[in-house]
Amino acid sequence: MKRAAAALALAAAVSCAGSRAPASMPAGSGPIVGLYRASVVDADGRIHKLKLLLWAQAPDRLHAEILGPVGGVHLTVDTGPGAAAVVDHDAAVAYAGVPTAEDVSRIVGVPLEVPALVDALLSGAAPDGMRVERTGERGLPERFAVEGRGGSLRLELVRLTRGTAEETTLGTGVPPPAMTIRPLADLPVVTGS
Numbered sequence: 001m002k003r004a005a006a007a008l009a010l011a012a013a014v015s016c017a018g019s020r021a022p023a024s025m026p027a028g029s030g031p032i033v034g035l036y037r038a039s040v041v042d043a044d045g046r047i048h049k050l051k052l053l054l055w056a057q058a059p060d061r062l063h064a065e066i067l068g069p070v071g072g073v074h075l076t077v078d079t080g081p082g083a084a085a086v087v088d089h090d091a092a093v094a095y096a097g098v099p100t101a102e103d104v105s106r107i108v109g110v111p112l113e114v115p116a117l118v119d120a121l122l123s124g125a126a127p128d129g130m131r132v133e134r135t136g137e138r139g140l141p142e143r144f145a146v147e148g149r150g151g152s153l154r155l156e157l158v159r160l161t162r163g164t165a166e167e168t169t170l171g172t173g174v175p176p177p178a179m180t181i182r183p184l185a186d187l188p189v190v191t192g193s
Contacts (some may be wrong), residue, residue, distance in 0.1 A: 028162035031055050031170060034140040035158040038107040042189070043150040048109075054140065054155070054192055055163065058122055060115040061171025066190070075190060079114045083173025086187055094175035097184030107190045109151035120146050 026032070035057050038047045053065040059079055068074040076087040084099035086107065097103075106109035112120070116127040121144060124133070124134035134141045135192035144155040163170075175181055 018190060021090055026160050026162045029191075030162035030164050031167045032139055033161050033163040035161065037151075038156075038160060039154040041147075041152045042109045043105075046070045051158075054121075055170050056118050056121050056140065057167070057171055060118055062118055062121075063170040064112060078171060078173055080171045080173035084114065084184055085173055085175035086184065086189075087179065089177060093182055094179040095182050095184045095187040096173075096175045097146055099184060103184050103187060105151065108153045109144055110153050111149050111151070112146070117146075120144075 010090070027114065035055055036052050036054055036123045038050050038052055040050070051067045055069070060082075061063045062077065062159065063074045063079075064077045065077040068099070071133075073089055075089065076085075078085050078087075079099060082098055084097065086095045086128040087093075099114050101111040101113050104114060104117060108117070110117075110130070112127055112130070113189070116125075118179070119125045120127065120130075120132045121141060124132055124141075130146055133145040134143070136142035136144075140157070140160065141155065144153075146153050
């Protein structure tokens, strides 16, 4: 329940925030959250467009909420030290376990370990065999692209806002209670949905 409340608070904060120039830092003390337009090209060359809320902290903490076409959170991805939980809100199922590069690929189209993805997002560091483009001074990027190994992910910042959830509830990799839990390896390809 606490995680669901955090997700709703994060979504509410973004939906209530006014438009901002991408580089402006919002006032307040909550975690910095970015609302992004995303484009994922999967290994079959299909392009998937979506909107997502994103928070990240080095070395391996990440929280992303993929928004449905008419609002609401469709899928939540939460990773922490050696753990990940992907919640399919429509099916009330959480996929949990130790994330691999293949698990990340099923979500973002690019096979990367979570720490490499977080490092690329926050610093622009390119993992071996990958190409990364990043603009923005520090923190979440204004524009981001990673491609290689058969896929690509592109992000364009719409606006930054402050979430109302505490940072301690983000990036834990722990699935929320009262969910059906399945192994992370059973996660279907997200970008193909």
